[in-house]
Amino acid sequence: MEYINNELHIGPNKKNLKSLTANYMRPIYVYDLDFIRMRFKAMAAALQNVRIFYAMKANSNPEVLACLKECGAGADVVSLGEIKRALESGFTPADIVYSGVGKTRHEITEALKLEIYQINVESLPELERIGEIAKAMGKKASIALRLNPDIDIKTHPYIATGLRDNKFGMELSLIPELIACLKKYASSLELVGVSLHLGSQMLEFDGYQEALERLKNVYHSLKQEFSTLRRFDFGGGLGIIYERSELDKEQSLLQEYAKITLNSLKELNCELQSEPGRWLLAHAGVLITQVQYVKKTSEKTFVIVDSGMNHLVRPSLYEAYHTILPLDKKSHEGVYDIVGPICESSDFFAKDRKLPEVKEGDFLAIADAGAYGYSMASTYNQQELPLEICI
Template sequence: MIDFKYLAQKYDTPLYVYDFNHFTQQYNALKNAFKARKSIIAYAVKANSNLSVIRHFANLGSGADCVSIGEVKRALLAGVDKYKIIFSGVGKRDDEIKEAIQKDILMINVESEAELKRVDAIAKELGKVARISIRVNPNIDPKTHPYISTGLHENKFGVDIETAKGMYIFAKKSENLNPVGIHFHIGSQLTELEPIREASEIVANLVRSLKAINVDIKFFDIGGGLGIKYKDEELIKPYDYAQAILSTLSGLDVTIICEPGRFMVGNGGWFLTKVLYEKVNGDKRFVIVDGAMNDLIRPSLYNAYHKIEVLNDNKEISKANIVGPICESGDFFAKDIDVPKTNPGDLIVIHSAGAYGFTMASNYNTRPRAAEVAIEDGNDRLIRRRETFEDLIACEVDYLV
């Protein structure tokens, strides 16, 4: 049991707290689910990019799914094996592609014909061979929030099957490209298995057709997206997930790459914030806290649900909005939820905040970002100090001119 009051007193609020033992359990659950096959679990760095978090997974044997050269550098700095790093993303700059090739990572995941030609040209300039995969868009509805759906033609990600075939033929003919992988990812917070299986079947059949023309795909990258429980979701079990994928791969000798992010860290994180005071406008009650949308934007951005727990013994309960100090009407963590009467200083715990919490934080309203703390085997340690005002202005120049 984590003593949130002790942590808030020791490190102050707003504060992110992560349970590294939970992270280990999630990694092992997924790795064991694929034990019948060669596999790489490549942690999706975007979910929580703290170096200590990445290093924890690296020590377990994890790779890294990266969507910027900055994330690639984080993964390498944290000790991830370069041959377990994938560089994905729709819009890679030339300098990012160049650096990824020079760092000799496992592969660059290409998302368009135009990008493939840039990778080819840059590899030629460097006199190197770039290992690539191509992101295929199987046009499968993932049955998730439209903002985190990625596998339909209306989404910006990947290419269709026929375009992918042409790109693989181009890559095979190039002296500077080595098409070693194929990739698909239909969305995030997935809770239905059948769309995943259908997408895998479509992409596996493409691999078979590619092998027939001597394009030897070695890595079958199934992306990530496994959902977690925020409220009352029915979840996909890792074993069932693995079996659905494996059922589509008969006759194919490929290494499976899985890129979980939220699944690994989401429910192993909490956001702590303190009550400043309460306010009533007419019949509307507001609990005003010291955390804000700049710290945890998911409720504002997606209208996402997070379980909220008030750590006091007050039995007087009524509906309230939990809101922050930022000058936006969208600055809320929850609306019209039943919470006890609070007093200044009461601690509020926001659950399921380990993924897409701190990584999406900003300094809006010149607010320093929160500190981050790791809990492992009952011990706590600071893994990112709280920002200061001096940190916020460190990059600004000529303001006295």
């Protein structure tokens, strides 16, 4: 994002954000499709010969999905709702990988009817359930085992998924039972892959590398039992830099991540898959909100805007940092808490943040809100959902 003629612009083609507020009604998520295309190309170039299944929980806007499908992505989904949205947005069943710990009988049945590409199984009872349903339907399910290597990737505990005390994936000690179950349902389950997802916003890769080593060994031993095994899905999780002053680190992080992944996995000689979400979308989206009041107390100056944790929950949920910039460049500075209208003290975007001087009616852009923004929004306090615009 940068100012041109004192107005804030986004993306590689420097699109003006101010013009989008001409008929402002309520907060708007703006997604720059050129920016998303650029990110996809950069990741695809770094992860050569890896099939990218976009984790659509990050942002399931239909135009965003259509854009990524056009770029060549598949979709990583976690519910029947996401399967439906993916299909409506142009993906085919052959593009869909289905993860998630709580797949219901109905969801599994629908996924099998559609013959989706791969189901990432997260527990032994789920594997048993899929085997049983597929057998009754006369189908053969393509299964990847999501394994939990018990590795810490040093992210916020709420977005870590690869530790023993997380609900995700299956412990390596379960493998003999998984093999037995796969054999029991040999006519209805085909083991095609091993999968992994350690968590989100990963910015250093020691734990990740260790996890790949552990799962490579598992892959080799499973391959001896199941000749159908041919895919390794290394999940998503590559982090982005929310502190914009250090943005230039991002390219080298991508290169490092790709190098570790490809070097570690090349000996498997198998199909590689990944499930990125945040990295593709976060920078390409911004949440525009309008200042309602500037409220001074003896302790603080609050900037109260018309959006809040109901629209972008990341700061409240994970104490996540987002850069905030006024759409019109200003010179004087103040120190503010930027807060929303919701009746919770956790309803804030930033605390004690230095910002150009803010006045009632000004528009603020909450940067890097393209991932886990609208897709996590709610109508709490009976507030309306924000609008979404693709540019």
